[in-house]
Amino acid sequence: xxxISGRERAAWLIGGLVIFVYALFxxxxxxxxxxxxxxxxxxxxxLPTSFTKVNYEQILTGGAKDLFLPALRNSIGxxxxxxxxxxxxxxxxxxxxxxxxxxxxxxxxTTALAVSIFPVISIVTPLxxxxxxxxxxxxxxxLIIPYLSLTLPISIWTLSAFFREIPWEMEQxxxxxxxxxxxxxxxVIVPLAAPGVFTTAIIAFFIAWNDFVYGISLxxxxxxxxxxxxxxxxxxxxxxxxPTGAISAAAVIVTIPVVVLVLLFQRRIVAGLTNGAVKG
Amino acid sequence: MxxxxxxxxxxxxxxxxxxxxxxxxxxxxxxxxxxxxxxxVMLAVTAYPIANALWLSLFxxxxxxxxxxxxxxxxxxVVILGDPIWWRAVGVTLLITVITVVVELVIxxxxxxxxxKALSLIRPVLRTVILIPYAIIxxxxxxxxxxxxxxxxxxxxxxxxxxxxISETTDWFGGFWSSLAVICASEIWxxxxxxxxxxxxxxxxxPEEMQExxxxxxxxxxxxxxKVTxxxxxxxxxxxxxxxxxxxxxVFDNVFIMTAGAQGTETxxxxxxxxxITRVEIGMGSAVSVLLFLCxxxxxxxxxxxxxxxxxxxxxEG
Numbered sequence: 001x002x003x004i005s006g007r008e009r010a011a012w013l014i015g016g017l018v019i020f021v022y023a024l025f026x027x028x029x030x031x032x033x034x035x036x037x038x039x040x041x042x043x044x045x046x047l048p049t050s051f052t053k054v055n056y057e058q059i060l061t062g063g064a065k066d067l068f069l070p071a072l073r074n075s076i077g078x079x080x081x082x083x084x085x086x087x088x089x090x091x092x093x094x095x096x097x098x099x100x101x102x103x104x105x106x107x108x109x110t111t112a113l114a115v116s117i118f119p120v121i122s123i124v125t126p127l128x129x130x131x132x133x134x135x136x137x138x139x140x141x142x143l144i145i146p147y148l149s150l151t152l153p154i155s156i157w158t159l160s161a162f163f164r165e166i167p168w169e170m171e172q173x174x175x176x177x178x179x180x181x182x183x184x185x186x187x188v189i190v191p192l193a194a195p196g197v198f199t200t201a202i203i204a205f206f207i208a209w210n211d212f213v214y215g216i217s218l219x220x221x222x223x224x225x226x227x228x229x230x231x232x233x234x235x236x237x238x239x240x241x242x243p244t245g246a247i248s249a250a251a252v253i254v255t256i257p258v259v260v261l262v263l264l265f266q267r268r269i270v271a272g273l274t275n276g277a278v279k280g
Numbered sequence: 281m282x283x284x285x286x287x288x289x290x291x292x293x294x295x296x297x298x299x300x301x302x303x304x305x306x307x308x309x310x311x312x313x314x315x316x317x318x319x320x321v322m323l324a325v326t327a328y329p330i331a332n333a334l335w336l337s338l339f340x341x342x343x344x345x346x347x348x349x350x351x352x353x354x355x356x357x358v359v360i361l362g363d364p365i366w367w368r369a370v371g372v373t374l375l376i377t378v379i380t381v382v383v384e385l386v387i388x389x390x391x392x393x394x395x396x397k398a399l400s401l402i403r404p405v406l407r408t409v410i411l412i413p414y415a416i417i418x419x420x421x422x423x424x425x426x427x428x429x430x431x432x433x434x435x436x437x438x439x440x441x442x443x444x445x446i447s448e449t450t451d452w453f454g455g456f457w458s459s460l461a462v463i464c465a466s467e468i469w470x471x472x473x474x475x476x477x478x479x480x481x482x483x484x485x486x487p488e489e490m491q492e493x494x495x496x497x498x499x500x501x502x503x504x505x506x507k508v509t510x511x512x513x514x515x516x517x518x519x520x521x522x523x524x525x526x527x528x529x530x531v532f533d534n535v536f537i538m539t540a541g542a543q544g545t546e547t548x549x550x551x552x553x554x555x556x557i558t559r560v561e562i563g564m565g566s567a568v569s570v571l572l573f574l575c576x577x578x579x580x581x582x583x584x585x586x587x588x589x590x591x592x593x594x595x596x597e598g
Binding site: 012013015016018019020022023024026027029030033041042044045046089090092093095096097100101102103104105107108111112114115117118119120121122123124125126127128129130132145146148149152153156181182206209210212213216217227228231232242244247248251254255258259261262263266267269270273274 | 304306307308309310311312314315317318319321322323325326328329330332333336343391393394395397398402404405406407408409410411412413414415416417418419420421423424425427428430432433434435437438439448469473474477478480481523526529530532533536537549552553556557562565566568569570572573576580
């Protein structure tokens with residue numbers, strides 16, 4: 001495109017600044033809100049006049065503790081287990097799709113695609129009924145199983161895309177040297193595939209962490225209710241007090257792991273998202 | 281992974297070699313041993329529930345009154361399709377879908393252009409920050425936008441009170457159009473990054489030589505955009521639009537948090553939720569779920585046939 005003029009340079013810098021503000025403004029707002037004192041919450045200003053920890057105290061040690069802490073534990077446990085199961089299943093599946101010649105590969109990929117466009121709420125109605133009958137309503141397993149419908153398809157697509165880029169000659173070389181398919185897979189491919197598997201796990205975790213529909217429909221108590229659903233049920237410490245501050249503080253806490261993962265692994269996450277979706 | 285799955289019988293259509301070698305047979309069996317469990321789980325968590333919903337939708341069945349469960353065949357569907365509540369929900373859902381997808385496509389393309397051309401110094405920063413809205417929980421984003429526009433805690437009324445129609449006391453969630461605007465804004469903020477990342481990947485596939493040739497021939501920036509760039513990334517645009525359309529059509533979290541369907545903002549997903557979970561009308565709720573499912577299938581069908589998208593190819597399976 002030739003040399004970039006000073007004016008063009010300034011234009012792209014401004015464009016970059018716009019993106020920066022666009023992406024972070026609502027986040028900055030909720031962080032600001034979480035540090036406002038109750039008196040500040042209604043002053044209609046963007047920034048707090050003085051910083052206070054009172055909202056964090058309320059959800060971690062105070063009145064909203066019994067609502068927030070169990071929900072946080074549920075969210076972490078359920079999202080991690082669902083991620084783990086779907087990445088393990090998807091790993092074997094994607095390896096087979098990328099590498100082995102067997103009838104049904106297309107069928108599996110098409111099924112994954114169909115499942116990923118499935119309206120979650122359509123699954124909720126029968127599950128709500130079934131889970132009540134067989135006792136999975138309001139349990140961890142009762143959320144982990146439906147979460148697989150969210151995390152498994154994207155894991156299969158993303159991982160197959162990663163696996164296709166692995167230099168498979170090395171595996172063939174191992175097989176020529178007398179290793180079975182299984183040995184070649186375990187000794188040669190697994191280490192090469194680890195970064196892709198890891199990226200897939202992060203994306204699957206984001207999706208499970210984000211779920212709201214299953215969370216509010218298939219739980220009723222602290223036993224399994226995840227954070228996004230619990231946020232919707234927050235109330236103030238008295239009926240005259242809006243729970244705005246407590247919700248903001250809780251929102252900031254559940255956002256921290258997400259932001260940390262993004263900061264650490266942005267390059268991989270972008271590669272994972274776009275590989276699975278556009279390039280293959 | 282000891283679960284062995286029988287190969288699906290319909291897949292036997294693949295031309296069979298006269299003598300299947302041991303190695304090929306072993307590969308085939310290993311293929312299904314490895315891929316089978318994921319396949320079975322996917323079917324179990326979706327096909328079974330939707331079949332079950334189809335069955336339940338034929339009953340008059342209220343959870344609080346299980347003894348009066350009666351088979352009513354298609355009556356639930358007749359009731360729903362004859363009810364303005366359903367059509368209103370469909371209309372609102374379509375409105376949200378069209379507004380958000382169009383706006384996201386425009387903004388997403390702009391962001392992708394900037395990221396594509398941004399100086400190498402700030403590119404990593406941009407790629408990081410753009411992921412933050414994508415990764416943030418929708419419910420958190422919904423609360424952030426709700427609080428910002430709220431007339432008790434929000435700064436929006438204060439900042440924009442110089443505009444006609446906005447004052448300190450403007451109640452954004454008191455009317456249909458203003459509620460819808462905030463719902464759409466939140467949805468757009470959260471999901472545009474996904475579109476723009478797909479478009480960025482599409483931009484990277486536009487051949488540089490064609491751009492240069494067009495420039496040498498004296499084409500303006502707009503001409504290059506319309507004649508070279510956009511036609512070359514048609515596949516990426518279509519995939520982005522299809523996925524976002526299907527996603528937007530299922531909109532739930534934002535609406536639930538901000539209005540819970542008040543001011544006529546109830547979407548189809550919210551209607552299904554209300555019938556099933558709030559009113560425990562399992563039969564009626566199942567029928568709404570099935571209809572929502574059919575809408576999503578219809579949208580996919582229109583996209584795949586109407587715009588001739590080869591999804592598998594677009595996703596790299598060509």
